[in-house]
Amino acid sequence: MAQLILIRHGQSLWNALNKFTGWVDVPLSERGRAEATIASCRLSNYRVNVCFTSRLIRAIETAMICLTERDDICGGKIPIIKHEKDDQVWHGWNSYGGNPEEELPIFTNEALNERFYGDLQGLNKADTAKKYGVEQVYAWRRSYDVRPPGGESLEDTQKRVNAYFRSRILPHLLQGDNVLITAHGNSLRSIMMMLDHLSPSEVIGLELATGIPIAYELDVTGEVISKTILND
Numbered sequence: 001m002a003q004l005i006l007i008r009h010g011q012s013l014w015n016a017l018n019k020f021t022g023w024v025d026v027p028l029s030e031r032g033r034a035e036a037t038i039a040s041c042r043l044s045n046y047r048v049n050v051c052f053t054s055r056l057i058r059a060i061e062t063a064m065i066c067l068t069e070r071d072d073i074c075g076g077k078i079p080i081i082k083h084e085k086d087d088q089v090w091h092g093w094n095s096y097g098g099n100p101e102e103e104l105p106i107f108t109n110e111a112l113n114e115r116f117y118g119d120l121q122g123l124n125k126a127d128t129a130k131k132y133g134v135e136q137v138y139a140w141r142r143s144y145d146v147r148p149p150g151g152e153s154l155e156d157t158q159k160r161v162n163a164y165f166r167s168r169i170l171p172h173l174l175q176g177d178n179v180l181i182t183a184h185g186n187s188l189r190s191i192m193m194m195l196d197h198l199s200p201s202e203v204i205g206l207e208l209a210t211g212i213p214i215a216y217e218l219d220v221t222g223e224v225i226s227k228t229i230l231n232d
């Protein structure tokens with residue numbers, strides 16, 4: 001049995017302005033950093049062995065705050081980022097082997113990034129709804145297979161997220177490691193759709209709050225035994 005904790009990053013400066021963000025690399029707001037701190041308190045009874053984040057700073061900041069505000073979640077280990085990148089120069093310069101007795105790896109990979117929002121990135125969501133209609137914008141934001149202009153549908157996002165989950169994250173869970181994933185509304189909706197066996201019509205109603213941990217217990221085959229939303 002293993003624990004899997006999912007956290008949507010804390011509020012970003014563009015969440016606060018109600019802008020479509022996608023792959024634009026916007027940092028946390030003051031409130032977002034506070035949400036990550038509160039998340040770390042809510043995780044005081046949990047121990048993590050390995051962490052995965054997207055390549056975007058709002059998810060990385062959230063991971064780092066959660067893992068460094070208190071010593072207990074890392075079991076006293078030092079969290080160290082392992083940047084995953086297929087580049088020979090990078091690979092050589094990033095080649096520190098690590099010490100698993102003392103260090104907790106945080107793997108960053110763009111496979112866990114937010115849905116790419118294409119031409120909508122940087123636009124205000126309310127203004128966009130006035131221009132294109134509430135229903136159209138809702139379909140771009142929450143439907144499974146409708147692509148926003150120039151961007152990814154949830155289905156597109158799910159393909160890259162879940163391929164990464166199966167190849168890099170699931171093996172840790174199957175060997176009993178407790179895993180923390182800090183990522184984004186739509187990359188986490190992709191994972192939850194798979195774990196919770198949601199249909200395309202059911203996933204439309206799945207909304208994730210910023211900075212609230214969702215803790216799953218998984219059996220030895222990776223199926224969900226329990227799910228707890230840590231919001232109080």
Ligand SMILES: O=C(O)[C@@H](CO)OP(=O)(O)O
Nearest residue numbers: 019020021022114141185
């Ligand atoms: O702008 C975004 O990148 C996402 C998350 O903030 O928006 P939405 O919730 O509309 O998918």
